[in-house]
Every structure is written in structure tokens, then in C-alpha cells.
Amino acid sequence: MSTPTRPSDNYSPLYFLGSLGAGGLSVTFFMYLFMWVPHKGIPVPTFEHIWAALTTGGPLQQAAILIAWAGIAFFVFLNLKYLIWNLNAFSAFKKTDAYQKLRNSNAETTITAMPLAMAMTINGLFVAGLAFVPGLWSIVEYLFPLAMIAFGLVGILALNIIGDFLGRVLTKGGVFDVTAHNSFAQLTPAFALSMVGVGFAAPAAMSQSTVTVGIALVLSTFFSVAAALYMVVAMITAFNSMLHHGTAKESGPTLMVIVPIMTILGITFLRQSHGLHVTFEAHGSTADSLMLLSRLLTVQVIFLMLGLLVLRRQGYFKEFVFGPKTSPGSYALVCPGVALSVMLQFWLNKGLVAAGVVDKYSLAFWLISVLAVAFQVAMIALVLRLNKQHFGYSSSDKKNVAVPAE
Structure with a gap:
């Protein structure tokens, strides 16, 4: 009789992306509340705003709120579940020879998926607090410093992992395999840094304390600029390798990692702009927001088309999503779709509607x-599919063994 196995038993740090994707989906449900529930005088809706809309709104609004609540609760739960699983699995993985091999390869940067997922969890818990905890806004000024400490610790972890990698490859010649750099897998550190940056930007947009806003602006700028610099360098070198060697098939989904990074940076810039406006009277126009979001959305669409083109030509979905093979890198497919859902909401509501291009609740809206x-x-369907593929038990055979990511 064959032994029951799971593809996830062949561990990779890329499984942190499973936790990340679930956390991102919780944010997509919060967007219902953020954009459709009135919250005059406060940057985000709180439980009190949501409850008032639920008890006085029409059937469609009530249905949207109930769906949002259910979605936030379910996906924050999945986010925490897979984060805890990953932390335990990674702790065991560190004791293996496979970990030492990973630390001495290009794939060392996949470890930054850990602080990336951690930062997403902090964001997800804040979203859950706003949606479910009565009176949270009355103590939010005490929570912002704690949140910044948490993001700071996650940021230090990410910088340490990146520092170990860069210190190794930039001081020892020939240890970085350029031929295996034929994807955007090396952009994971930039993704992690940008997630820390957007976390720091939240107090910049919401706090009433000038000191808190100022610190948040500086730290969110540091991590966002660091993410942008790393992203540009990694993209240029990766494109060179891809032109010479083609795109690594298993790492094809990373071609679309630019999509979530653009959404995160876009939210960061909007939060910073709001904080500068409210606290420091630096006024930006709705047209500025519309153009910023339109440019970022354009970048996203271009890289989405590029990624889907390559994945279709390589038959990635047929093999790794709907076929017999599995790869932990498949979870990277979730991030672009989640990011586009969130970006479209911002582009519509903070761009088109705010600038008067589209009327709220019109047909175009x-x-x-x-x-x-x-x-x-x-x-949502993709996450449930991948979770079943990777964490469900099946008879052990070659078809069900996870392919190691490069």
C-alpha cells in the first residue's frame, strides 16, 4: 500500500505565499466596507460605521456587509493557519541539508517570503480589528506605535535576510548562478520590503499625532524606496538572463510579481499623500491621484499580459494548476489577481469617482x-484549488511530489 503524502511535505519557503494570498484576500473583502460604507471624518470604516450601515442600509448593502464580514473572518483565519504552519515547517526545515543548500543558492532570497507573509498578517489583523472590534478607534493612537514596532521588527528581519544574500553573492565571485536568474524570483525581497513600507504608511494616513505621522512617513519612504531600487536592479538583470536562457518554467508566475508590488506602492503613496494633507497641509489634487493610479495600473496590465503570455506558451496552468504536477511557486499566481482587485477599487473610487470622471453607483461604476x-x-477559487493540491493527502508517486523551486 502506498504511503499518504502531501506535496507540502517537500517544504519550500515559498509556501509562505499561501499565507500571504489568504491575507490579501481578506483585504479584498475589506474593500467592500472601505468603499461602500460611509465613514465621514475617519479615514477607514470601523465596526460602528459598519453596524450602522448594516442596521439602516438597504438589502444590497446589508448583503455586501455580511459577505465582507464572512470573507474577512475566513481568510484571516487561513492567513494565520498557514503562517503558523509555515513557521513550524521552516523551523524543522532549517535543520536539514536542503536548507543549507538553499542558503548557498540563488533561492536563498525565497526566505524573504517569511517577513512578507508576516507583514501581511499584521495588515490582516488590523483589518479584522476595524471590522469586528467595537471601540477600536478610541485606542488607535496607542496601537499605531505598537504596529510600527511590529513592522520594524519584520523589516529588520527582511533586511537581515537580504543582507546575508547580498553579502554572500557580492563578496564571493561566481556563487550567483546567472543562468538560473531567468525569472523574476529575485523580486521577492522587493515584495517584502514594499509590504513593510505600506504597513508603516497606515499610521501616516490615520494618526492624529504629528510625531507618529512624521515617523511613519520617513520609515514608509525608506522601505518603499528600498523596494523600488531592489526591484529595478533585479528586473534588469533577470531580463538579461531570460533573453539568453528563456524563462524558467516553474518560476513563470514570478513575471507578474510586479502587479502586487505596484498595488502596494500605490496604496503607500496614497496613504502618505493623505497624511501630508491632513497633518502638514501639503495639498494634492484628485487629478494627481487619478494619474498616479492610472500609471501604476498600466504597468500592472502590461506585466499581467507578459506573464500570461509566457505561462500560456509554456503550458504552466495545464501542468501545475490543473495537471498532475505541483510547485509551491504556484501560490505566486494568487498575488497578481488579488492586487488587481484592490487596485481597481482604488482606481475607481479614489481616482475616477473622486475626480468626477465616473459617477458613484452609475453603470460604469x-x-x-x-x-x-x-x-x-x-x-478565491485558485487558493482553494492550490490548498487542496498541496495540503491534501494522496498516494505517493512522482506526479504528487512537489518540484523544488529555483
Whole structure:
């Protein structure tokens, strides 16, 4: 009789992306509340705003709130579940020869998926607190410093991992395999840094304390600029390798990692702009926001088309999503869809509607909203599919062994 196994038993730090994707989906449900529940005088809706809308709103609004609550609760739970599983699995993985091999290869940067997932969890817990905890806003000024400490610790962890990698490859010639750099897998550190940056930007947009806002602006700028610099360098060198050697098939989904990074940086810039406006009277226009979001969305669409083109030509979905093979890197497919869903909501509400291009609740408004929800629903289905593939037991054979990521 064959022994029951799971692809996830062949551990890779890329499984932290499973926790990340679930956390991202919780944010897509919060967008319902953020954009559709009135919260005058406060940057984000709280439990009190949501409850008032639930008890006095129409059937459609009530349904949207109930769906949002259920979605936030479920995906924050999955986020925490897979984060804890990954931390335990990674602790055991560190004691193996495979870990030492990973630390001396290009794939060392996949470890930054850990602080990336941790930062997402902090964001997810804040979202859950706003949605479910009565009176949270009354103590939020005490929570912001604690949140910044948490993001600071995660940021230090990410910088240490990146420092170990760069210190090794930049001081010892020939240890970085350029031929295996034929994907955007090396952009994971930039992704992690940007997630820390957007976390720091939250107090910049929401706090009433000038000191808190100032510190948040400086730290969010540091991590966001660091992410952008790392992203540009990694992209240029990776493109060179891909042009010479083609795109690594298993790492094909990383071609679209630019999509979530653009969403994160876009939210960071909007939060910073709001904080500068409210606290320091630096006024930006709605047209500025519209153009910023439109440019970032354009970058996302271009890299989405590029990634899907390569994945289709390589038959990635047929083999790794709907076929017999598994790869932990498949979880990277969730991030672009989640990011596009969130970006479309911001582009519509903080761009088109705010600038007067589209009327709220008009036909055009709902068409774009439906597109955002469609991306969300597709990613929910993908997450459930991947979780079943990677964490479900099956008879051990070659088809069900996870392919190591490069």
C-alpha cells in the first residue's frame, strides 16, 4: 500500500505565499466596507460605521456587509493557519541539508517570503480589528506605535535576510548562478520590503499625532524606496538572463510579481499623500491621484499580459494548476489577481469617482466594480484549488511530489 503524502511535505519557503494570498484576500473583502460604507471624518470604516450601515442600509448593502464580514473572518483565519504552519515547517526545515543548500543558492532570497507573509498578517489583523472590534478607534493612537514596532521588527528581519544574500553573492565571485536568474524570483525581497513600507504608511494616513505621522512617513519612504531600487536592479538583470536562457518554467508566475508590488506602492503613496494633507497641509489634487493610479495600473496590465503570455506558451496552468504536477511557486499566481482587485477599487473610487470622471453607483461604476469582484472570486477559487493540491493527502508517486523551486 502506498504511503499518504502531501506535496507540502517537500517544504519550500515559498509556501509562505499561501499565507500571504489568504491575507490579501481578506483585504479584498475589506474593500467592500472601505468603499461602500460611509465613514465621514475617519479615514477607514470601523465596526460602528459598519453596524450602522448594516442596521439602516438597504438589502444590497446589508448583503455586501455580511459577505465582507464572512470573507474577512475566513481568510484571516487561513492567513494565520498557514503562517503558523509555515513557521513550524521552516523551523524543522532549517535543520536539514536542503536548507543549507538553499542558503548557498540563488533561492536563498525565497526566505524573504517569511517577513512578507508576516507583514501581511499584521495588515490582516488590523483589518479584522476595524471590522469586528467595537471601540477600536478610541485606542488607535496607542496601537499605531505598537504596529510600527511590529513592522520594524519584520523589516529588520527582511533586511537581515537580504543582507546575508547580498553579502554572500557580492563578496564571493561566481556563487550567483546567472543562468538560473531567468525569472523574476529575485523580486521577492522587493515584495517584502514594499509590504513593510505600506504597513508603516497606515499610521501616516490615520494618526492624529504629528510625531507618529512624521515617523511613519520617513520609515514608509525608506522601505518603499528600498523596494523600488531592489526591484529595478533585479528586473534588469533577470531580463538579461531570460533573453539568453528563456524563462524558467516553474518560476513563470514570478513575471507578474510586479502587479502586487505596484498595488502596494500605490496604496503607500496614497496613504502618505493623505497624511501630508491632513497633518502638514501639503495639498494634492484628485487629478494627481487619478494619474498616479492610472500609471501604476498600466504597468500592472502590461506585466499581467507578459506573464500570461509566457505561462500560456509554456503550458504552466495545464501542468501545475490543473495537471498532475505541483510547485509551491504556484501560490505566486494568487498575488497578481488579488492586487488587481484592490487596485481597481482604488482606481475607481479614489481616482475616477473622486475626480468626477465616473459617477458613484452609475453603470460604469458597477461595471468596473464587477471586474474587481471577478478577480477576487477567481483568486478565491485558485487558493482553494492550490490548498487542496498541496495540503491534501494522496498516494505517493512522482506526479504528487512537489518540484523544488529555483
